Amino acid sequence: MKFDTPAGQNPIDQLKVVGKPTDRIDGKYKTTGTAPYAYERHDVVPNQAYGYVLGSGISKGRVRAIHVEDAKRAPGVLAVVTTLETPRLERGTMNTAYLFGGDAIQHYHQAIAVVVAETFEQARAAAFLVEVDYAAEAGKFDLAAEAKGAPPVPSDSGEGSGGDGEERVGDFEGAFAQAPVTLDETYTTADESHAMMEPHATVAAWDGDKLTLWTSNQMIAWGHGSIAKILGIPKANVRIDSPYVGGGFGGKLFVRADAVLAALGAKAAGRPVKVALTRPLIANNTTHRPATIQRVRIGATQDGTITAIAHESTSGNLPDGDPETAVSQTKLLYAGANRLTAMKLAHLDLPEGNAMRAPGEAPGLMVLEVAMDEMAEKLGLDPVAFRIRNDTQVDPQAPERPFSHRDLVGCLRLGADTFGWAKRNPRPGQVRDGQWLVGLGMAAAFRNNMVLKSGARVRLDGSGTVTVETDMTDVGTGSYTIIAQTAAEMMGLPLDKIVVRLGDSDFPVSSGSGGQFGANSSTAGVYAACVKLREAVAQRLGINSADAVFADGAVRAGNRAVPLGEAAAQGALSAEDTIEFGDLAKKQQQSTFGAHFVEVGVDADTAEIRVRRMLAVCAAGRILNPKSARSQVIGGMTMGTGAALMEELAVDTKRGFFANHDLAGYEVPVHADIPHQEVIFLDEVDPMSSPMKAKGVGELGICGVGAAVANAVYNATGIRVRDYPLTLDKFLERMPDAA
Amino acid sequence: MSRRDRVADAPVMAKVGLTVNGQRRELDLDIRTSLLDAAREHLHLTGSKKGCDHGQCGACTMIVDGRRINACLTLAVMHQGSEITTIEGLGQPDNLHPMQAAFVKHDGYQCGYCTPGQICSGVAVLAEIEAGIPSHVTADLNAPIEVSAAEIRERMSGNICRCGAYSNIVEAMTAVAGRQA
Numbered sequence: 001m002k003f004d005t006p007a008g009q010n011p012i013d014q015l016k017v018v019g020k021p022t023d024r025i026d027g028k029y030k031t032t033g034t035a036p037y038a039y040e041r042h043d044v045v046p047n048q049a050y051g052y053v054l055g056s057g058i059s060k061g062r063v064r065a066i067h068v069e070d071a072k073r074a075p076g077v078l079a080v081v082t083t084l085e086t087p088r089l090e091r092g093t094m095n096t097a098y099l100f101g102g103d104a105i106q107h108y109h110q111a112i113a114v115v116v117a118e119t120f121e122q123a124r125a126a127a128f129l130v131e132v133d134y135a136a137e138a139g140k141f142d143l144a145a146e147a148k149g150a151p152p153v154p155s156d157s158g159e160g161s162g163g164d165g166e167e168r169v170g171d172f173e174g175a176f177a178q179a180p181v182t183l184d185e186t187y188t189t190a191d192e193s194h195a196m197m198e199p200h201a202t203v204a205a206w207d208g209d210k211l212t213l214w215t216s217n218q219m220i221a222w223g224h225g226s227i228a229k230i231l232g233i234p235k236a237n238v239r240i241d242s243p244y245v246g247g248g249f250g251g252k253l254f255v256r257a258d259a260v261l262a263a264l265g266a267k268a269a270g271r272p273v274k275v276a277l278t279r280p281l282i283a284n285n286t287t288h289r290p291a292t293i294q295r296v297r298i299g300a301t302q303d304g305t306i307t308a309i310a311h312e313s314t315s316g317n318l319p320d321g322d323p324e325t326a327v328s329q330t331k332l333l334y335a336g337a338n339r340l341t342a343m344k345l346a347h348l349d350l351p352e353g354n355a356m357r358a359p360g361e362a363p364g365l366m367v368l369e370v371a372m373d374e375m376a377e378k379l380g381l382d383p384v385a386f387r388i389r390n391d392t393q394v395d396p397q398a399p400e401r402p403f404s405h406r407d408l409v410g411c412l413r414l415g416a417d418t419f420g421w422a423k424r425n426p427r428p429g430q431v432r433d434g435q436w437l438v439g440l441g442m443a444a445a446f447r448n449n450m451v452l453k454s455g456a457r458v459r460l461d462g463s464g465t466v467t468v469e470t471d472m473t474d475v476g477t478g479s480y481t482i483i484a485q486t487a488a489e490m491m492g493l494p495l496d497k498i499v500v501r502l503g504d505s506d507f508p509v510s511s512g513s514g515g516q517f518g519a520n521s522s523t524a525g526v527y528a529a530c531v532k533l534r535e536a537v538a539q540r541l542g543i544n545s546a547d548a549v550f551a552d553g554a555v556r557a558g559n560r561a562v563p564l565g566e567a568a569a570q571g572a573l574s575a576e577d578t579i580e581f582g583d584l585a586k587k588q589q590q591s592t593f594g595a596h597f598v599e600v601g602v603d604a605d606t607a608e609i610r611v612r613r614m615l616a617v618c619a620a621g622r623i624l625n626p627k628s629a630r631s632q633v634i635g636g637m638t639m640g641t642g643a644a645l646m647e648e649l650a651v652d653t654k655r656g657f658f659a660n661h662d663l664a665g666y667e668v669p670v671h672a673d674i675p676h677q678e679v680i681f682l683d684e685v686d687p688m689s690s691p692m693k694a695k696g697v698g699e700l701g702i703c704g705v706g707a708a709v710a711n712a713v714y715n716a717t718g719i720r721v722r723d724y725p726l727t728l729d730k731f732l733e734r735m736p737d738a739a
Numbered sequence: 740m741s742r743r744d745r746v747a748d749a750p751v752m753a754k755v756g757l758t759v760n761g762q763r764r765e766l767d768l769d770i771r772t773s774l775l776d777a778a779r780e781h782l783h784l785t786g787s788k789k790g791c792d793h794g795q796c797g798a799c800t801m802i803v804d805g806r807r808i809n810a811c812l813t814l815a816v817m818h819q820g821s822e823i824t825t826i827e828g829l830g831q832p833d834n835l836h837p838m839q840a841a842f843v844k845h846d847g848y849q850c851g852y853c854t855p856g857q858i859c860s861g862v863a864v865l866a867e868i869e870a871g872i873p874s875h876v877t878a879d880l881n882a883p884i885e886v887s888a889a890e891i892r893e894r895m896s897g898n899i900c901r902c903g904a905y906s907n908i909v910e911a912m913t914a915v916a917g918r919q920a
């Protein structure tokens with residue numbers, strides 16, 4: 001189905017099943033420990049051996065020799081595969097760093113060997129018997145040192161926030177020089193780790209030259225193609241299965257070393273092998289969100305109308321890597337006639353920087369929305385009013401392009417009312433509650449809505465059950481449930497008559513999960529397949545498909561009603577289709593909007609920061625399932641709070657690696673860090689997005705929330721810290737007298 | 740001692756008998772096997788998750804002799820005779836434990852990987868409060884402990900949820916506690 005004109009009335013609009021806060025259909029498996037994750041697939045193939053991955057102990061240079069004799073002789077060892085005996089393997093789709101093979105070391109903990117043994121304990125013990133000789137080389141590990149002279153570099157992140165290295169509208173410098181009120185500040189954000197709870201893991205089994213991988217991956221079709229390319233085998237010989245993914249956040253968009261080494265290990269051992277990256281390997285072996293240095297300049301008239309806005313970001317990456325697209329939201333969020341955005345990229349020899357939840361916007365809004373807060377204060381304006389004054393209904397770089405639907409102002413107003421924003425004291429450091437300095441902060445949320453081609457297959461059987469198959473993944477997003485809701489709505493069935501099967505490369509290719517494009521795109525694909533199935537049903541029953549009404553488990557036409565299952569009594573009916581998107585998204589800008597409001601307490605003596613209240617108001621088209629959508633938003637709010645207050649991969653700039661590479665050293669929010677979180681969705685639809693009229697929410701929640709926390713901390717203390725994360729050491733010296 | 744001096748000997752094996760989810764299980768294990776791996780790899784009870792294998796995340800939480808522990812941080816052979824409850828023992832897909840049902844109702848999970856640990860911890864936390872075991876945030880050590888959000892958050896902080904379902908988990912636990920009272 002081609003989607004190239006705005007959606008009209010369609011069966012989804014009935015909202016009998018779609019739009020309801022349904023419990024997840026996979027919930028009973030997840031809560032009982034019966035949902036199978038990659039490393040747990042004892043059921044799929046017998047005789048699995050264990051692989052243990054060894055990471056490089058240097059950050060740059062060459063591996064001179066790997067001594068494996070002792071390891072090979074160790075009890076239970078079946079095989080050792082080293083990078084030296086393997087030619088450098090091709091990279092998969094969108095890998096920057098090489099995953100395995102050859103003697104070159106690009107980054108710390110790059111995989112250099114896998115030891116395969118009968119048991120995990122044996123493989124681990126033997127891995128520690130491997131000795132490696134390195135020829136280390138000097139590398140570049142310090143972003144601040146390399147930032148000067150970093151060239152502008154374009155990026156297409158594939159996640160909806162790409163752009164040219166430098167983009168200009170009007171005369172920024174001239175307008176900025178003339179503006180009566182200006183701000184020019186520089187901020188930094190830290191390297192962050194996805195730290196998903198399930199480590200990257202794969203079970204690999206060869207059957208002759210055919211390979212099956214039970215793995216944990218967000219993008220099955222990318223992974224499928226990548227594995228074939230990396231191993232140099234035909235795609236037809238590879239199958240990938242990933243029905244449950246224990247978190248990804250962008251870290252499992254691409255095939256990683258676990259999949260490659262499970263496959264190589266299985267080949268060498270001559271039997272199935274399973275590999276999980278150990279937790280201490282993950283931060284340096286895989287990808288991370290790169291640190292940024294961002295400069296924002298804003299010029300405005302006395303009444304708070306922005307006349308000039310510039311946002312420049314510098315990040316680092318390995319050769320062939322992309323910049324963090326931290327300036328992208330600044331092209332679209334606020335009006336202003338004179339504009340400049342630029343992304344600069346320094347060469348660093350740290351591990352690969354790549355997409356993490358809302359790449360670009362997450363760190364970009366952490367900065368832009370603090371700058372907006374600072375500017376509002378300079379102007380003597382309320383931060384909410386300042387944002388409303390500079391709202392735009394068109395793309396400021398191309399005013400002929402309107403937003404398909406944009407209600408940022410509605411989010412801001414409703415949020416301010418609901419949160420009690422009017423009670424905020426605009427003078428910082430004034431409100432005390434016992435030992436706590438209390439502050440309120442807010443920020444706008446913004447994230448583009450991408451639409452991606454997505455396919456599905458649906459089959460109706462004689463019992464009246466519809467089975468949906470698509471290679472879409474559920475990474476915690478609720479895909480199982482919203483896909484079932486979509487099929488149920490389309491076929492007029494209750495939810496328990498729908499079976500959903502996901503994550504198998506034998507199924508039709510979907511959008512996959514990333515860039516908050518999954519929910520809308522994949523359900524639109526299921527919609528398309530169901531349209532075909534409805535036609536097939538009508539045809540089988542001899543009904544004119546235009547007259548057929550699918551409701552209450554039956555097909556009605558005039559006064560004839562036939563139970564749906566009867567259409568398949570003579571044999572199952574199957575239909576497959578793919579939704580393909582025309583140029584609607586080019587003609588009109590599709591984005592999602594929100595407003596975050598946060599209250600913090602800062603301990604007057606210790607500067608310990610506690611988040612006390614959080615509210616997000618979101619405008620993201622039709623909300624397919626308010627329960628799971630809300631969870632996506634609170635998850636983003638939680639991760640964004642982590643980015644604001646604690647998350648930082650500490651760079652050892654001498655040896656070139658992230659020093660705090662486990663869950664004890666890399667702190668993420670825990671229960672005690674997060675208060676009750678409130679989420680409100682504006683009731684809206686966006687007919688430009690798809691027949692579902694929905695947009696993404698999976699990343700909107702993380703966008704801006706960190707700045708809202710930071711602005712609240714400023715309101716509490718009067719101390720503006722521009723280097724994330726806002727740890728108490730950055731405040732202690734500057735705290736107001738506790739007296 | 741250089742690595743070369745540490746060439747591994749044949750694994751030392753030991754018999755260990757455990758009661759797991761009410762069933763007596765006898766295992767012959769490499770003594771280096773963690774309780775978590777004994778469950779996941781030997782008993783094929785994969786509900787308990789391995790998030791870190793270092794006692795840093797809580798995904799492996801089991802209830803052992805009435806107390807929750809990180810099963811990755813303890814060796815199976817240390818639990819001769821122990822009574823162990825894993826997530827599989829609390830309830831099954833068509834026979835959910837009240838805590839499991841509350842997690843479903845309140846959407847106290849997303850990817851589901853931390854979930855078995857959260858649920859086992861949640862069940863044990865309510866029992867700890869019931870038993871009058873104080874926490875860091877318990878204000879009055881002489882009064883009965885209330886199942887407040889602050890108590891829940893403090894006691895559950897060893898169970899990381901990177902998906903960020905905390906707000907909903909607290910609601911699920913509060914609902915279960917209310918029903919028990």
Ligand code: FES
Nearest residue numbers: 792794796797811
């Ligand atoms: S796996 Fe045991 S605490 Fe993380």
Ligand code: FES
Nearest residue numbers: 849851853900902
């Ligand atoms: S549900 Fe994914 S980590 Fe908690």
